[in-house]
Amino acid sequence: MPIKIPDQLPASDVLRQENIFVMSESRASTQEIRPLKVLILNLMPKKIETETQFLRLLSNSPLQVDVELLRIDNRPSKNTPTEHLDTFYRQFEMVKDRNFDGLIITGAPLGLVQFEDVLYWDHLQVIMNWAKDHVTSTMFVCWAAQAGLKLLYNLPKRTRKEKLSGVYVHSIHEQYNALLRGFDDTFLAPHSRYADFSPEYLSEHTDLDILATSDVAGVYLAATKDKRNVFVTGHPEYDSHTLHNEYVRDLGEGMDPAIPVNYYPNDNPDNAPTASWRSHGHLLFANWLNYCVYQRTPYDLEHFSEENFTKDD
Template identity: 80%
Template sequence: MPIKIPDQLPARDVLRHENIFVMPESRASTQEIRPLKVLILNLMPKKIETETQFLRLLSNSPLQVDIELLRIDNRRSKNTPEEHLNAFYRQFEMIEKRNFDGLIITGAPLGLVQFEDVVYWDHLKKIMEWAKSHVTSTLFVCWAAQAALKLIYNLPKRTREDKLSGVYQHEIRRQFHPLLRGFDDTFLAPHSRYADFDTEYLAQNTDLDILATSEQAGVYLAATKDKRNVFVTGHPEYDADTLHNEYMRDVKEGLEPVMPVNYYPDNNPENPPRASWRSHGHLLFANWLNYCVYQQTPYDLENFSEDKFNKDED
């Protein structure tokens, strides 16, 4: 089944070129079906690139998914045309009285910034608190996962001395967990972060189900036992050249970055990188949509109740 997006969203042409079934609003309105309502809070600077990456992953599902895009505030963007934001993004005040099946909060380039110094920190806390009673399952990606650990478990910000950048091998730790259904015992995934997600530390200080880890990168995937909060510390949405573009940006800025690990063929930046994580990225998002969202959400979103989930856990 398709994802439903606004007719003029730039991602539409990109995804159609990739033979991904995208349904415009005009056609979706004629179908008698209850699509999943998924909200994407896009915190990344290059919003068009990021929204296309996430829409690509959300498309690989038999479920029809109705996407809405959310911006964190109304500050002018340096990397995204204001016309695009005004046309396709909602302000939180426009949707806060509604319920959603799923929420995705993307990463943000804030690895070296303290939480209290983040301009929109209070607003982000408000949205995360709102999600408890208005969203069936929330997926936190990279920096958002670190922020959620602070807001849900009151864990302090833990920062690595050096940036973790590259494609790392991971092992699954709970073979029969729904989010890992169909996963190989080991799989590759990209990381690009300063945030530290130490496996032992999270195991000792949270009640999370730790689902996949890496010896070098720590925890990659974790979830609360009710599956209402899912933490992904890497970037399964990244295109093949995203790490390359970040690396070259840092080189040009004189930051002397470490070359991304296990990324370039023969460890030579002159060789075009190849994506080795697409299949598990698609599988992860399909599993999240199916087992954490579709299987858990009420048919009538007006009947959403946080108490329902608490009773289910009891």
């Protein structure tokens, strides 16, 4: 959250140079507060597990957040009860005439599927295009990040020869970028994907700010300069056993998966894994809610304006 100090206090210039959000008394006196409206498009098969993971991250903020869950279509789910979907999830047609402060599009187990072969690809493009005029900031997670780069920058699908699975060390760039507020210089985050996000490739073909990278996993965090689109290529929402469950699943399907990197104690799958990424996962979502959504979204969601997306941090 911002700090409020007198307009002319000398410290304000120093803090702003460090890109720390300082709210002047004059601005604070006119600020209005309301709950944030955040929509989660859940593309994962185990929707109850995934929604719980994301809600946990969104809850670690002093901001009040009203969350609505969105499904991509009305096909029956093998992993989620129909009653749950009918009770708690909305179809796009039910929300398309409304505006939202934030949108999160989750990952999906489609790493080896070409975009044009994804059953709901056309519908997903409709939702992503809709977000340009109806959402203040959209976060694309894992596979959705690859899909978002295709839509916004027409980047072709790039696939690794082997699945990236494990917990990797990342380094931050642009220390004073708002999304990295409070981050350590290096941090851990889990990945589980075939998608390739090379820093060189993204730097050459997009105007994104590359904010965090790994020597092994590539780009972890990137954003458009107006912060209306944020790309997270890993899974900060994962529970401590999620990678383990995926590993066991792949073993059961005869896929001969590699043991997730830097995950099990002594690299032994018989040892219970422990989460080493929770603090930065919570911090990333708190920063996104505050600096990309709350500080930029209009008080009246019916009045979108480009001015809301060009404010200084």
